[in-house]
Each structure stands twice: as C-alpha cells, then as structure tokens.
Amino acid sequence: MAAGAASPRERYRSQVRAEIKERAWQQIATAGASGLSLNAIAKELGMSGPALYRYFGGRDELITELIRDAYRSLADTFRAAAGSGGGLPGLARALRGWALEDRQRYFLVYGTPVPGYHAPEDVTLIAREIMSALLEVCAAAGTGSAAPDSFDAHLADHGQWAGDHAYPPAVLHRALVFWSRLHGVLSLELAGHFTGMGFDPDLLFAAEVERLTAGD
Amino acid sequence: MAAGAASPRERYRSQVRAEIKERAWQQIATAGASGLSLNAIAKELGMSGPALYRYFGGRDELITELIRDAYRSLADTFRAAAGSGGGLPGLARALRGWALEDRQRYFLVYGTPVPGYHAPEDVTLIAREIMSALLEVCAAAGTGSAAPDSFDAHLADHGQWAGDHAYPPAVLHRALVFWSRLHGVLSLELAGHFTGMGFDPDLLFAAEVERLTAGD
DNA sequence: CATGTTTGTTATAGCTTCTAACGCAAGCAA
C-alpha cells in the first residue's frame, strides 16, 4: 500500500516494527498473549527496554496491532476461499487450516476476551468483512433442506447485521450455525479438551461440515 | 466432609482461604483471570502482601484452585440436571444457565489455555465426570435419527474415553456434537462476538438444542 | 554548515510476584 516509496527513515522504522511484531508472535506462541513482555522483546533485539516505546505506544497497542493482523489474515483467508468456488466445505477447510496454522492467532480473535478491552473501529469492520464473505457463500449454497423454525422468524426481524444485502433468514441462520458449530469444534480442539480422548478431531470437524452442507 | 470438626486454627485458616477466593472471583469478574493480583487481594483483606502465601503457594496455585472449583461447580450442575429427568434440553438449559451465571467462570474452564499450563490430575477426573453425565443423558435419549457416518465408524474404534460403559458410537457422537455445538454458541456469545448484531443469542441456542434433539 | 527531528540511552517511579528473616500470639501439654 503506502509502504512502497518512503524515506529511508520510514523504511527502517517499519522494518523494526515488523521485527518487533515477529518476536511478539514468537513469544505469544510459547507463553500466550498474557505472557508477552516488551522488555524481553527489546533484549532479544539488542536494544534496551524503553526503546520499544518509539515504535509502539505500549503493550496494549502492540497486542491490538497483533489482533488486527490476525483479523486481517482471517478475512483474507475467507475472501480467498469464498472466491475460489469451494462452497461451504471449502470455506470450512480454509477456516480449519487457518486455525491449525497458529492456534494462538486463533485465540487472539476468538479466545477469552479481556473484560475492559474494546476493539477499535477498524477491527470490527474487518469482522464484518469476514461475516460478509461467509454470508456470500451461504447464499450461494442455497437454503438447504432445514425447515424454518422460530429462530428464522426472529431473524426476519433482526437480520440488519447482514449489511445492505437482504439475505433471507435461512441464509443468516446457516451462516450463524456454520460459524458457531465449527468454532465449537475448533475451540475445544485447540484448547486441548479432546486430548487423551483418542479420537481424531479432524473427523468430528468433517462430520459437522457434512451435516452442515446436507441440510443441517 | 472433613471441614466439620476441626481445630479452631483450621477453622480460621479455611475461613480466610474462602475469603481470599471470594475476592479473587470478584477480581476475575472485573479484570479477567490475567488481571488477578495477590497484592490487591491482600490489601482488600487488610493484610499486607506476602501474608497470602501462608494460604496459597502462589498466584498459579490460587488460579488452579479457582479452576478446580469451576470444574466442580459445572460437574455438580451437570449431575443434578442429568438426574432430574429433563433429558438433553434440560442439560442444555443447565449448561446455559451455568455459563451466564458467571462468564469468567466459564472462561476459566473453556477459555484460552495458557501454553505451559497442565491441569492437575483431579481436574481431569472432574472433566471425565462431566463427560460421564453427558453420556448418560445421551444414552437415555436414544440414538436419534441421524444416519451413521464415517465418524461413527471411527468412534467405534476410538471410543475408549467413554469409560467402562460401552456406549454405541451414535451416543458418543451425539455427546460430542452436543458439547461442541453448545460450546460454540455460548463461547461466541460470552466473548461478545454477537453484540451489535441485533439478534437474540438465546434463540440461536434454543434452535441448536432443537436440532440436536430432533435427530441432529 | 546549522537546525530540527528521530532514535536510543540511562534514571526513575510504581507496580507485580515471591523469598527470607523476624516477632508475636494462639493453642497444647505437662
């Protein structure tokens, strides 16, 4: 975007910022988001503590940046999957692949929220973008064979979140069910609640996708 | 149990321990588990910092204790619901009620795990107890109308986690689907991913329970 | 060349967890 032609100073600056974020991802991967230490990152980069504050306003700002990148990455993955004609199974595969690629990144988006934290405006916009791609695929996949229930009736009156496109309630319902069911399996799997049970979570995921595409 | 007749010293000790845990729950409710501060708790109780270490080995031990209590509470809730004949809808209601009662408690059980953390033995035993109650209700509810799929075949070979009772694969599958789907909705709702969308998460939950009981 | 901006430094405040050493007081026993 705007990172092409810039002054050498800005080039250096953005490169250091990127390096900081890279170390931050490494730390998060091994110690979780709560274990991220600016001091440790600074030492790893060979500079001393407060130097990092030239690049990020503080710990919260750095984490917010990582969250934004995580959302962006998921949105791009969804956009690509939605555009490649794989339908709902393709989208599901993309989601699972993205989740397994970096579980801490998944938790940054869908993990336990910090009570005080409020996501900045642009992050909620990316979230809308993700939802939009999902709705698009759901609409293309048809309404399926599930009979309309009371929730569909509710959605007919409370479906403004889908944006401009006036999707039928069945499509909205399908999208919400796709989202919550696959998140349910992925979340439990990534959190390790299936470990030691012996079965393959991938097959449970596949079975849910199966029922999802076969009219719920 | 063993807390009935005890020396006055032990009575005092367990009372202080309980008070500490109560304050800890309050703190977690407002600042999340990562924002729990032993120092702040000590000050609230009128004693100074290191005194808490007479009652808990440290921050990790206190949090582990809270996690254990959360698991215990969920297990008791499940046991009661399983015994009261409400079937799967009753169990689902109980789960939702328990989750909404204290969202941070839910996150302590099903939230983002800390990479290094390993749950102690007894917690995994309580987790098994929870699964056992769920399986019991699933078995009583019948196998439903869902046709056996490849995951059922897989479960026939990998269903040892159900314990002694040799439940049929369909029952195991039903339990896993009950668990993951309801967790999916609850997790997204409690994390606030539905806020601003306008629809009622309770109705989505109810719709999922509906499809869960009506043969998937 | 001079001037202003940006970067990195050290010093410092204030917070955290946690260990160590000490004094006091409560409970138990002879």
Next chain:
DNA sequence: TTGCTTGCGTTAGAAGCTATAACAAACATG
C-alpha cells in the same frame, strides 16, 4: 499455671514488569 511448639503476619528485599522523563547522538534537511 507455665512453658513449648506451631502458625500467622509483618517488614525487607530481590527480580521482574510497564511506562515516563531527561538527555545524547545520529540523521535529514534547510
């Protein structure tokens, strides 16, 4: 009742963290 033991709470301190302030050096630009 007199002592002894055990446990509780204290202060002091080490090591870590975030974050700010003040300063020095390097850099880019007039």
